[in-house]
Amino acid sequence: MVEKLDTAGWYRRFALVETRGYSPTYDRWCTGISEDPRLLALLEDLPAAKRQPNLLLGAARFHGAPATPYPQFRAFLLDHWSQLRETMLTRSTQTNEAGRCAVLLPALARIAAAEGRPLALLEVGASAGLCLYPDRYGFAYDGGPVLSARAVPDALVMDCATTGHPPLPASLPRVSFRAGIDLNPLQVGNDDDVAWLEALVWPEHTRRRDRLRAAIEEARREPPLLVRGDLTVDLQALIQRAPADAVVVVFHSAVLAYVEESGREAFRDTMLRLTADRSRPVHWLSNEGYGVLPGVEGALQKADGEVDRLFVLAHNGQAVARTGGHGQSLHWLG
Numbered sequence: 001m002v003e004k005l006d007t008a009g010w011y012r013r014f015a016l017v018e019t020r021g022y023s024p025t026y027d028r029w030c031t032g033i034s035e036d037p038r039l040l041a042l043l044e045d046l047p048a049a050k051r052q053p054n055l056l057l058g059a060a061r062f063h064g065a066p067a068t069p070y071p072q073f074r075a076f077l078l079d080h081w082s083q084l085r086e087t088m089l090t091r092s093t094q095t096n097e098a099g100r101c102a103v104l105l106p107a108l109a110r111i112a113a114a115e116g117r118p119l120a121l122l123e124v125g126a127s128a129g130l131c132l133y134p135d136r137y138g139f140a141y142d143g144g145p146v147l148s149a150r151a152v153p154d155a156l157v158m159d160c161a162t163t164g165h166p167p168l169p170a171s172l173p174r175v176s177f178r179a180g181i182d183l184n185p186l187q188v189g190n191d192d193d194v195a196w197l198e199a200l201v202w203p204e205h206t207r208r209r210d211r212l213r214a215a216i217e218e219a220r221r222e223p224p225l226l227v228r229g230d231l232t233v234d235l236q237a238l239i240q241r242a243p244a245d246a247v248v249v250v251f252h253s254a255v256l257a258y259v260e261e262s263g264r265e266a267f268r269d270t271m272l273r274l275t276a277d278r279s280r281p282v283h284w285l286s287n288e289g290y291g292v293l294p295g296v297e298g299a300l301q302k303a304d305g306e307v308d309r310l311f312v313l314a315h316n317g318q319a320v321a322r323t324g325g326h327g328q329s330l331h332w333l334g
């Protein structure tokens with residue numbers, strides 16, 4: 001169950017759970033806001049969904065907020081509030097993290113090997129579609145040799161620390177079709193969209209920012225097919241577009257938290273039905289925050305109040321791994 005918090009509590013929790021030890025700037029900023037009645041009042045003038053910490057932080061960076069201590073940041077927010085408000089009302093958090101391919105890859109390679117066919121990758125909640133290119137990146141698990149189909153620049157090598165002996169592949173699976181659905185697809189060729197994607201990367205995360213830029217360059221060579229639509233409505237039409245000789249893999253990461261619980265349940269039921277349909281087998285990979293996808297099976301008990309940043313990777317509704325939110329770690333459940 002996701003706990004309902006007031007705005008101050010939301011920012012305090014975000015500082016503690018999401019940013020502490022991971023982004024000192026955002027930790028300072030969100031802690032500061034959580035204790036600042038004037039800023040909280042401005043946020044509370046926005047619709048509830050638009051008060052989200054990551055959205056404010058992204059909007060501030062988009063409009064040029066430097067990584068300063070809280071008092072200067074506060075002054076920046078007050079000086080730029082009307083622009084920030086506009087951006088928060090028109091944009092949403094669409095962080096696109098190509099590094100997540102590192103935690104998807106073992107499962108993707110296993111599916112390709114078991115089916116003996118190339119993959120048709122369909123990503124729901126694709127943002128700019130940068131997770132649709134696992135065959136174009138390099139992967140270094142536990143600091144080992146780079147696994148890639150060709151020479152790739154260092155920025156395109158996804159580092160990932162593993163435990164629990166995931167089935168790491170010896171080669172990358174072949175992808176013959178890639179497409180995505182998003183409520184608001186971002187275009188790798190659109191400078192404003194690219195600036196927004198960059199603003200969503202947290203200030204200290206230089207490697208992630210370099211990776212984002214390199215992945216955008218790579219995607220620009222062959223931009224993905226991205227369809228504007230709702231994952232709870234428009235997926236089946238996209239499945240029809242996948243070539244018949246490819247094995248369809250529907251996947252998503254860091255998406256379902258944005259969908260109402262009833263929508264998540266309906267989507268899960270659709271996916272379970274599709275994976276059971278023998279006329280056109282579909283595989284389903286879900287990489288979502290703990291507790292976001294109801295009914296995903298696996299030993300996922302945690303103590304009440306325990307902070308849990310790890311995602312759950314599930315194949316056809318069964319948990320197979322716990323993963324770092326940006327693809328930095330993979331713990332295979334065995």
Ligand SMILES: C[S@@+](CC[C@H](N)C(=O)[O-])C[C@H]1O[C@@H](n2cnc3c(N)ncnc32)[C@H](O)[C@@H]1O
Binds near residue numbers: 124127128184231
């Ligand atoms: C945090 S981003 C994650 C992007 C990408 N999956 C990744 O892992 O890098 C979430 C994306 O889901 C999209 N989204 C949210 N609800 C959606 C829905 N009902 N249908 C389609 N896309 C949705 C958002 O627009 C956003 O681009």
